[in-house]
Amino acid sequence: MGYKRFKISDDITLIQETGVANFMRCNIWHIKGNSFDLVIDTGMGLDPLKQWIMRDTNRPIKAVVTHSHFDHSGCLHEFDVRMGHKAESDVLANPSGSTTVFDGAWTRIAIVDLDQHPDFTADTYSVKAAPLTHYIDEGDVIDLGNRVFQILHLPGHSPGSIGLWDIKNKTLFSGDALYDGELLDSLYHSDKLVYMRxxxxxxxxxxxxxxxxHYPSFGPERMRKIIADYRNGENSLGDVEQWFDSNRSRLGNIFADQDWRGLVKKQ
Ligand SMILES: [Zn+2]
Structure with a gap:
């Protein structure tokens, strides 16, 4: 149970929940700032996150949620400052299994390792209400002193998906608008045309x-391939259960630390 920490640079740490299937586990980003720290996304909420992060910093922590899905918003309620897009605010304030997209396939696929989380059941799992304290939208700026993020509204996967764009370092925290795997564009509030835009x-x-x-970080060449494949209809995830069944043997031990590059369709 708990979390693992991977230091990416002096001020960027990647945090991952343990005991969650590696194709489902969201990347939690901890950015250390001069006056406050930022946490981008908060995992499923299986274990307390804020107090675990506080062991690694002495500054206040503000949370940003890239969107309201259960794998990103689970620990958002722990933070005093909760920033996100207005279009996700209703789901975050009144989360349910269906609106956070947990219901359905994810309840039928064992995405949580019961050896590590013996109390977990799909029937009792829920995301706690975490009303946003601040709305952020296109053009807003979050200035950490040592790093400045411009907020991009990146709808399609969900209506209020956002990205955090550090233009100086040409680094984008893209949430589920773009990751190195099959893109989910047929959820109840997804919009394929908007996603393509x-x-x-x-x-x-x-x-x-x-x-x-989700999945490992990547650069522009890989980005072009992911988007080209998506445009050709080769990189979207329709029926989750069907995807899981057809990839079951390839996925191996889904709770082990693996080279993720073997888990997703490659060039
Ligand atoms: Zn999502």
Whole structure:
């Protein structure tokens, strides 16, 4: 149970929940600032996150949620400052299994390792209400002193998906708008046309490093391939259960630390 920490640079740490299937586990980003720290996304909420992060910093922590899905918003309620897009605010304030997209396939696939989380059941799991304290939208700026993020509204996967764009370092924290895996564009509030427009926008932003909502970070060459495959209809995830069944043997031990690059369709 708990979390693992991977230091990416002096001020960027990747945090991952343990005991969650590696294709489902969201990337939690801890950015250390001069006056306060930022946490981007908060995992499923299986274990307390804030107090675990506080062992690694002495500054106040503000949380940003890239969107309201259960794998990103589970520990948001622990933070006093909760920033996100207005279009996700209703789900975050009144989360349910269906609105956070936990219901359905994810309740039928064992995405949580019961050896590590013996109390977990799909029937009793829920995301706690975490009303946003601050709305952030296109053009807003979060200034950590040592790093400045511009907020990008990147809808499609969900209506209020956002990205955090560090233009100076050409680094985009892209949430689920773009990650190195099959993109989910047929959820109840997804919009494929809007998603495509978001991808076209990302394609020409000039990003050098993508720190995404899932799977490993990547660069512009890989970005072009992911988007080209999506455009050709080869990189979207329709029926989750069917995807899981057809990839079951390839996925191996889904709770082990693995080279994720073997888990997703490659060039
Ligand atoms: Zn999502």
């Amino acid at each position: 978001t991808l076209e926008r990302i394609e020409v932003l000039g990003v050098n490093v993508f720190h995404a909502g």
